[in-house]
């Protein structure tokens with residue numbers, strides 16, 4: 096916190112303390128000794144004040160106005176009594192005007208003080224957790240503020256200070272406060288005009304009056320709901336809503352997102368239909384996570400055999416046919432397929448249709464075979480396809496993508512992989528380990544660009560060490576077949592101003608994935624923005640009856656993100672009338688399944704810096720971990736970001752064997768607010784890789800040990816000897 100901020104905080108606290116310590120009431124007589132801002136004190140001074148008001152009208156009013164502002168600005172208790180006094184001294188109209196402006200100005204000053212002194216540090220420390228609240232305040236803040244102001248049972252000074260910590264605009268805060276406080280001000284000033292009959296503050300607010308205020312307070316919330324309702328009606332205007340629906344929910348797409356969505360709906364006894372045009376299980380099962388991990392396993396075995404000396408095996412060799420490896424990949428997919436099958440889902444209560452689906456209107460879906468189905472809500476889970484950039488000649492070279500890679504029957508001698516994200520790096524390493532000469536081409540300056548520099552450098556070194564040629568800063572501009580050797584592909588690339596050629600047998604395009612949105616009537620219904628299905632934080636599209644989740648909405652494009660989103664989309668669709676849940680990605684982990692794996696949750700240095708979040712870094716190097724040494728898997732690190740001076744975890748990145756499993760400890764810790772102290776106090780079995788997490792916590796503890804205690808401890812032990 097800056098000196099100015101601390102100075103202002105100290106000044107305000109000193110003013111409040113001085114008020115209570117000096118107790119100005121003691122100079123005004125017995126009635127005021129207890130408290131200046133009390134009705135008894137006012138009554139004792141009423142005649143003198145009346146005289147002052149009569150002789151110096153304007154000056155007196157200005158003085159009252161300024162004192163009122165000061166009292167509210169520094170949050171002294173007394174504004175309610177001053178409002179009554181305002182009524183008693185100035186009458187209903189003048190009193191209301193004075194109090195209304197003074198209270199709004201004072202409240203805004205208090206709001207600004209809180210904002211100036213505390214907001215930056217509160218947002219810095221808790222920004223991640225406050226994200227949803229901030230978004231809510233940005234959208235609905237004025238409504239909530241208005242409601243709080245209308246019900247004068249909420250202490251106004253708390254509202255002023257709390258609102259200062261939120262992103263609401265000062266101007267909005269001012270006018271909403273003035274408007275919202277007006278009814279209460281009127282009631283109090285009016286009561287003040289008959290002050291003789293009011294014996295205490297509680298006498299002003301009868302239960303009936305409080306009831307009316309509560310009703311008034313509910314008004315803006317009801318207004319908000321009404322506006323939402325009208326917005327929904329507007330979005331759906333022009334469509335004929337069916338009087339009745341065949342089912343509660345239709346889910347389009349049976350990938351990771353659609354399967355979870357339909358399962359949740361069936362579990363809560365909704366009538367749900369799941370429509371899939373290709374294989375059940377979508378990309379993850381058929382062309383994504385499952386086949387890639389199966390291939391990576393075979394490649395790892397080959398790697399271990401090649402480096403068997405590391406394990407004390409002088410010579411080991413393996414013979415393999417690439418086709419057998421791919422057959423195993425297919426067998427793995429086939430073994431898992433029943434988990435996602437029509438039979439299983441039908442048995443769980445999901446009605447499955449195998450056909451292409453198209454939206455006709457916000458409630459109606461038409462399938463390829465001409466069936467028309469209606470549902471009150473629809474969840475779109477149509478996934479993504481590999482993005483293929485518009486590069487001259489690429490279309491003519493029979494390139495590979497993650498869609499058709501699994502049909503390869505021959506191991507390419509030379510493979511060029513375009514794109515060094517997760518998929519590119521995983522496949523580059525796997526094919527290199529199986530024996531291809533791999534060139535990994537990345538247009539950016541480094542591989543795995545979402546990771547921190549040191550992590551991406553570590554992985555680059557590892558790939559290079561295993562024989563992958565890593566070319567960064569290289570942009571492919573054209574692709575062609577070699578005219579003299581039709582099996583050879585030539586990629587023309589730009590390296591700065593220079594032109595570079597890369598020769599290979601096959602090219603794998605892994606430069607990203609784009610939402611699958613075409614030919615389903617989505618554009619016609621206005622659901623597409625920037626090439627993906629556009630949704631709000633509740634995963635609702637522009638049409639309130641339609642929700643979307645998974646790769647089709649862009650975002651993280653991971654299987655577990657798709658499931659997480661599917662839960663939100665389905666629950667919001669089925670129960671959103673009562674309660675909606677905003678999707679939160681702050682504790683979403685991901686893992687790149689290279690060897691070593693790179694796993695991640697929350698912030699890394701790159702994202703924390705981008706979000707201006709202060710952090711401390713603690714590292715634990717796997718080279719010193721007993722189990723990693725025993726496994727000959729010493730390359731890696733546990734890197735944890737914490738709130739400065741605290742053990743609160745902001746994020747963690749793990750590079751190493753089984754990092755994808757190890758990261759789960761940090762995911763749970765972050766999810767449930769567990770800090771490094773508690774991880775340190777948790778028994779981890781020996782010898783495990785998971786001990787690395789505990790040792791990272793121990794590193795943090797060592798760095799935060801209270802150094803001053805140790806000399807005293809040394810003295811204590813000397814004395815005990």
Ligand SMILES: Cc1cc2nc3c(=O)[nH]c(=O)nc-3n(C[C@H](O)[C@H](O)[C@H](O)COP(=O)(O)OP(=O)(O)OC[C@H]3O[C@@H](n4cnc5c(N)ncnc54)[C@H](O)[C@@H]3O)c2cc1C
Pocket residue numbers: 347348349350351352353370371372373374375376377378379380382383384385387450451452453476477478479497518611615644645646647652653654655656657688
């Ligand atoms: C090589 C590779 C490796 C990956 N590895 C991992 C990993 O290790 N971990 C991880 O978390 N993620 C991984 N992913 C990402 C993961 O596969 C996706 O994030 C996940 O499959 C997305 O699920 P989804 O349900 O959104 O889409 P999809 O799985 O693509 O499912 C969408 C389904 O909708 C169907 N569909 C589309 N349009 C229609 C229509 N009009 N009518 C009927 N059906 C339709 C499609 O046929 C498809 O089956 C990987 C992806 C790839 C390509």
